Amino acid sequence: MLGLGNIAKKVFGTANDRKIKAARPLIEKVNDLEPEFEKLTDAQIKDRTEALAKRAMGGESLDDLLPEAFANCREAARRTLGLRAFDTQLMGALFLHQGNVAEQKTGEGKTLTASFAAYLNALTGRGVHIVTVNEYLVKRDAEWMGKVFGALGLTTGYIYSGMPDDAKRAAYACDVTYATNNELGFDYLRDNMKSELSDLYQKQHNFAIVDEVDSILIDEARTPLIISGPSEDRSDLYVTIDGVIPSLREEHYELDEKTRNVTFTDDGIEFLEEQLRARELLEEGMTLYDPESTSIVHHVNQGLRAHKLFARDKDYIVRDNEVVLIDEFTGRMMAGRRLGDGLHQAIEAKEGVDIKPENITLASVTFQNYFRLYDKLAGMTGTALTEEEEFSQIYGLGVVEVPTNVPVARVDEDDAVYRTQQEKYAAMIEKVKEAHERGQPCLVGTTSIEKSEMLSQLLTAEGITHNVLNARQHEQEAQIVGDAGKLGAVTIATNMAGRGTDIQLGGNVELRVLEALAADPDGDPVAIRERITAETADEKKKVLEAGGLYVLASERHESRRIDNQLRGRSGRQGDPGRSSFFLSLEDDLMRIFGSERLEKVLTSLGLKEGEAIVHPWVNKSLERAQAKVEGRNFDIRKQLLKFDDVMNEQRKVIFGQRRDIMEAEDLHEIAQDMREQVVDDLIDQYMPPNTYADQWDSHGFYAAVIEQLGVDVPIIAWLEEDGVDEEVVRERLMEATDKLMAEKAEAFGPENMRNIEKQLLLQTIDAKWREHLLTLEHLRSVVGFRGYAQRDPLNEYKNESFQLFEGMLDSLRADVTQKLSRIKPLSEEEQQQMIQQMLAQQRAAQGEGQRATDPAPQPAVAPPADGNPTAGFDENDPATWGSPGRNDPCPCGSGEKFKRCHGRLT
Numbered sequence: 051m052l053g054l055g056n057i058a059k060k061v062f063g064t065a066n067d068r069k070i071k072a073a074r075p076l077i078e079k080v081n082d083l084e085p086e087f088e089k090l091t092d093a094q095i096k097d098r099t100e101a102l103a104k105r106a107m108g109g110e111s112l113d114d115l116l117p118e119a120f121a122n123c124r125e126a127a128r129r130t131l132g133l134r135a136f137d138t139q140l141m142g143a144l145f146l147h148q149g150n151v152a153e154q155k156t157g158e159g160k161t162l163t164a165s166f167a168a169y170l171n172a173l174t175g176r177g178v179h180i181v182t183v184n185e186y187l188v189k190r191d192a193e194w195m196g197k198v199f200g201a202l203g204l205t206t207g208y209i210y211s212g213m214p215d216d217a218k219r220a221a222y223a224c225d226v227t228y229a230t231n232n233e234l235g236f237d238y239l240r241d242n243m244k245s246e247l248s249d250l251y252q253k254q255h256n257f258a259i260v261d262e263v264d265s266i267l268i269d270e271a272r273t274p275l276i277i278s279g280p281s282e283d284r285s286d287l288y289v290t291i292d293g294v295i296p297s298l299r300e301e302h303y304e305l306d307e308k309t310r311n312v313t314f315t316d317d318g319i320e321f322l323e324e325q326l327r328a329r330e331l332l333e334e335g336m337t338l339y340d341p342e343s344t345s346i347v348h349h350v351n352q353g354l355r356a357h358k359l360f361a362r363d364k365d366y367i368v369r370d371n372e373v374v375l376i377d378e379f380t381g382r383m384m385a386g387r388r389l390g391d392g393l394h395q396a397i398e399a400k401e402g403v404d405i406k407p408e409n410i411t412l413a414s415v416t417f418q419n420y421f422r423l424y425d426k427l428a429g430m431t432g433t434a435l436t437e438e439e440e441f442s443q444i445y446g447l448g449v450v451e452v453p454t455n456v457p458v459a460r461v462d463e464d465d466a467v468y469r470t471q472q473e474k475y476a477a478m479i480e481k482v483k484e485a486h487e488r489g490q491p492c493l494v495g496t497t498s499i500e501k502s503e504m505l506s507q508l509l510t511a512e513g514i515t516h517n518v519l520n521a522r523q524h525e526q527e528a529q530i531v532g533d534a535g536k537l538g539a540v541t542i543a544t545n546m547a548g549r550g551t552d553i554q555l556g557g558n559v560e561l562r563v564l565e566a567l568a569a570d571p572d573g574d575p576v577a578i579r580e581r582i583t584a585e586t587a588d589e590k591k592k593v594l595e596a597g598g599l600y601v602l603a604s605e606r607h608e609s610r611r612i613d614n615q616l617r618g619r620s621g622r623q624g625d626p627g628r629s630s631f632f633l634s635l636e637d638d639l640m641r642i643f644g645s646e647r648l649e650k651v652l653t654s655l656g657l658k659e660g661e662a663i664v665h666p667w668v669n670k671s672l673e674r675a676q677a678k679v680e681g682r683n684f685d686i687r688k689q690l691l692k693f694d695d696v697m698n699e700q701r702k703v704i705f706g707q708r709r710d711i712m713e714a715e716d717l718h719e720i721a722q723d724m725r726e727q728v729v730d731d732l733i734d735q736y737m738p739p740n741t742y743a744d745q746w747d748s749h750g751f752y753a754a755v756i757e758q759l760g761v762d763v764p765i766i767a768w769l770e771e772d773g774v775d776e777e778v779v780r781e782r783l784m785e786a787t788d789k790l791m792a793e794k795a796e797a798f799g800p801e802n803m804r805n806i807e808k809q810l811l812l813q814t815i816d817a818k819w820r821e822h823l824l825t826l827e828h829l830r831s832v833v834g835f836r837g838y839a840q841r842d843p844l845n846e847y848k849n850e851s852f853q854l855f856e857g858m859l860d861s862l863r864a865d866v867t868q869k870l871s872r873i874k875p876l877s878e879e880e881q882q883q884m885i886q887q888m889l890a891q892q893r894a895a896q897g898e899g900q901r902a903t904d905p906a907p908q909p910a911v912a913p914p915a916d917g918n919p920t921a922g923f924d925e926n927d928p929a930t931w932g933s934p935g936r937n938d939p940c941p942c943g944s945g946e947k948f949k950r951c952h953g954r955l956t
């Protein structure tokens with residue numbers, strides 16, 4: 051029976067239908083223009099671009115230019131690649147241009163689709179970024195579509211990691227730039243550590259088209275990008291804690307597989323306290339509830355998670371004495387990516403490999419907040435509809451389902467549920483064998499490398515030749531996928547998401563066309579394509595007769611979207627095909643979420659060994675379970691984002707300030723404003739409102755003014771003899787400091803002074819910001835711990851981080867003011883040296899993504915004329931210490947570094 055909603059849809063059509071319908075007239079216009087553009091010479095095609103660009107820059111709307119731009123682009127692609135874009139591709143491009151996620155099934159040709167939207171939007175001269183998931187695709191797509199853009203008269207660039215600086219800047223300056231999401235994010239962070247405008251990679255964030263948008267904006271969005279540098283070696287701590295974990299018994303902790311969280315029971319805490327005291331990690335008389343223990347609690351937590359929630363060969367592999375993470379969704383190695391907060395070290399301790407020093411964050415951003423920087427954002431994927439809500443809530447992106455060029459003919463079978471995994475695998479092998487004998491290519495999807503290898507062994511035992519696609523064979527991946535549709539091919543893959551090459555029956559034509567074109571650059575693409583298509587036609591025909599690609603999945607994934615990605619590999623462009631999911635009651639998803647009801651039903655049916663139950667009801671109940679997991683994962687991402695949003699607001703302020711400073715011609719005013727604030731703060735501190743002169747600490751004030759403003763003024767006399775009020779004090783202090791700074795400016799010369807002010811401002815901001823990031827990290831683990839006390843961690847975090855931020859700005863102003871007051875004129879040569887040194891340090895501080903090795907730069911300003919503590923310094927009174935460096939000896943005289951003594955952040 052049709053529900054009311056469905057009846058209404060039949061009458062009124064869905065919102066999606068309406069969008070498709072509205073698009074048709076525009077596509078017709080492009081089609082009508084086709085004969086005109088077919089007649090253009092190659093040179094005239096470029097002229098058209100120039101004319102269109104002129105109109106775009108003259109203010110004509112891109113919507114008005116769209117039909118001509120698309121017609122021009124279609125013709126260029128036909129000539130250079132031998133591909134005439136389908137109407138559905140133009141439609142997809144239109145939705146991209148409108149800032150949507152275009153859902154286009156696998157094999158519909160998203161790469162070409164994107165180039166239309168990119169071309170149109172690049173006409174404004176403001177650069178378009180096309181984002182893909184890995185560098186292989188970046189290069190492939192840039193070279194492939196670069197031919198089209200070249201024919202249109204546009205430049206194409208691509209970004210790869212470790213690229214020389216100049217080449218990278220040039221690539222970013224192209225009309226269309228291909229890059230991975232990671233590299234884009236890192237370059238953004240790197241840009242915000244630079245001091246020269248001309249050094250910036252990303253001058254603007256105009257329009258980004260994100261391919262495999264669900265992988266990037268949803269799956270990957272759970273891990274923020276971090277540029278970090280190592281802290282000191284704490285291997286011993288990790289090893290010692292790792293030694294405690296195995297002695298924990300089940301009653302000591304609770305493990306929530308659903309939320310991937312661990313918590314200790316009261317018994318567990320007591321037990322841990324004993325163990326930790328015995329190992330001298332916890333002082334006598336201290337408990338784990340004390341705030342001082344936050345860090346140890348944090349590390350024990352991580353140790354437990356490393357042991358209980360991270361499995362070797364599923365979540366990570368151990369290779370060359372290293373723990374390498376595996377992307378849960380694509381099954382690929384994420385070389386260089388490390389888990390944060392000491393978790394990676396905890397896993398290294400568990401595996402007995404070298405423990406690399408924990409990294410501290412120098413800069414970080416989530417993909418969500420990076421991609422929100424763009425004026426316009428669009429995405430493409432084969433599977434978006436299940437995540438429509440997230441795209442809309444987080445990114446403000448609509449999802450439009452683009453019709454396929456040819457109707458889908460694949461048959462999706464109902465799930466088959468077996469009692470045990472063993473029976474399930476046996477059934478799968480049987481099916482593969484049958485299909486293989488017919489010559490039907492099979493794609494076997496698994497959820498982990500371990501399972502891939504197990505299935506591979508079973509197939510080998512049956513004498514079936516096959517390929518295994520997993521994290522360990524990154525490089526040959528494209529070729530294997532390209533061959534997966536050949537007659538009788540059997541391919542096992544851990545998750546197919548983001549594996550860019552499309553599986554064509556009888557073998558991938560495109561790879562061969564590209565090879566042929568590379569060998570014969572002057573060859574006619576249309577003729578080459580025809581020849582290769584004819585050559586593969588025979589094999590393709592046989593594969594079609596054998597039923598097309600057969601997808602067998604060994605498990606349901608956590609989200610329906612990933613299942614759909616796997617299924618979608620079969621049945622491209624109207625090909626026949628089939629997909630089946632083989633499940634067992636022992637599967638993770640069944641164990642965690644599978645209803646007991648299901649098991650009861652199956653038992654009451656008297657399921658026998660080797661038999662399966664196949665019923666639509668099973669599918670439905672599993673989909674409900676998946677929807678629950680999806681919802682939970684969405685919540686996790688939302689939570690991450692809420693925390694990141696707090697930091698993002700602050701990051702925007704800081705990065706915005708940096709940019710202003712880089713752009714400013716004259717920094718004198720900024721420095722003066724800061725000084726004025728410092729003066730105000732000093733007055734507030736030493737002449738608080740509603741107090742009387744006899745309550746003021748005039749001697750302290752005098753010392754503080756020397757310390758922080760670098761001027762020696764008779765403040766004691768002002769306050770005690772002249773009886774002046776705060777207004778007068780403010781005026782006199784400003785006058786004295788203005789004079790001091792004017793003298794310095796005179797001595798340095800305006801150009802040098804500007805440079806010094808700029809470097810000093812930027813470096814102080816950077817150093818403060820990094821320190822602040824670390825404090826925020828600590829705060830996060832502390833508020834997590836406070837969860838015990840039933841307080842809302844996010845609120846706590848918001849309030850405290852706001853206060854910390856304000857505190858940071860105060861100390862930033864004080865630092866800059868103090869340092870500026872202490873610079874002293876140097877000889878011409880010394881000045882040059884100093885500036886060079888600053889620049890070198892600036893460059894050294896850029897960091898290398900996750901692998902950054904440079905700690906925060908030392909302040910690069912001439913040492914204070916008087917390096918010793920000034921008058922008024924009192925080792926018992928931190929208020930008189932000014933701002934000691936974090937690595938300097940603590941002014942209290944303890945002999946410890948400041949950061950470990952009075953400068954401790956928690």
Ligand code: ADP
Nearest residue numbers: 133134135136156157158159160161162552560
């Ligand atoms: P998707 O990412 O949508 O799965 P791709 O962009 O990788 O698809 O393209 C898949 C294949 O479709 C490629 O081999 C490409 O050559 C082919 N293709 C794309 N557009 C067309 C077209 N208009 N006509 C013929 N083949 C096309």
